[in-house]
Amino acid sequence: MTTIKEVARLAEVSSAAVSRYFNGGSLSEEKRERIRKVVEETEYRPNAAAHLMRTGRSGQLGVIVPHVHSDSLSQIMSGIISAMNEEGYMCILGYTGGNRDQEICLMEAMERGQMEGLILMGTGMHRKLRTAINSCGIPLVVTGQCYKGVTSVYHDDENAMRDLAARMLKKRSNVAYIGVDEEDTAVGVARKAGVKLAFEDAGRSADELIYGRAEFTLESGYATMKQLLLEHPEIDGVLCATDLIAHGAMKALREAGKKIPKQVSVAGVGNHWADEASHPPLTTVGFYYRECGRTAVKLLVEMIRSGDKPNVKQVKLGYTIIERGSL
16 A cells, blocks of 8 residues: 655655645645656545544634525625635535535534634524534634634625615615525624615605515526516516516516516626616626635634634625626
């Protein structure tokens, strides 16, 4: 069986250089290439258990996600993976399917599995999750939500929607908002609050807002928009908590004979890849999802390397309003 010493001999480098290669340490490109070739030829793989016993480090970080079909999540994961590669860590992914108990089970399993730290893509805080976070024995960072007392990287959901709604209210009188379950603090609560603030900024009562609630899908956006049109045929503007919901709303509006944006304006949040391909292209809010993932890894690695219990850091990222043809 090939050993690290054998790899070093064949690559004509030191054993320490081979260790740095596998741990993402500093190496010249020439040495890195020689080691890479030997590793490929010998199919050498370092012994993870031995590495853990020797260094106390598994070289692995856990990431727990609620869904796998989200464009924003895939962008965050892209940032996470690129940053982990740079720091010499491997990503271990856990999927909850939105199940709260599964979320807790995965956190506990990853801690037992010697993960050096965890990134939790948050949806909403609840009692069991708070208990699990407080008792977690390894560094943890949350993305997408701002949890009190927890290191977090999140987006300016409230002001983003406030800004977007203000632009809508300059053009339209009978504005509807299709939101989501308010157990999701960022998407459900903060974005709705932003719309209401925009109404107040415009000198209008938030009670004038026509409201519907959908799931995080195009199909649900479509069904909710159809129902709102039945109840409020006067709607001339539609704000949506997500782009997928907005695309569903646009489909319902077209089927009802409404011309976008001549008769009804539509806007969403997320800058989904399909926004530019829709007809008309969808006006939206762009968040810095990839940067969110990279920042989460940076904060987590800082916590791991500090050793002592670090101060809680909460980073709020900005946004960009992307005006297209639907507004």
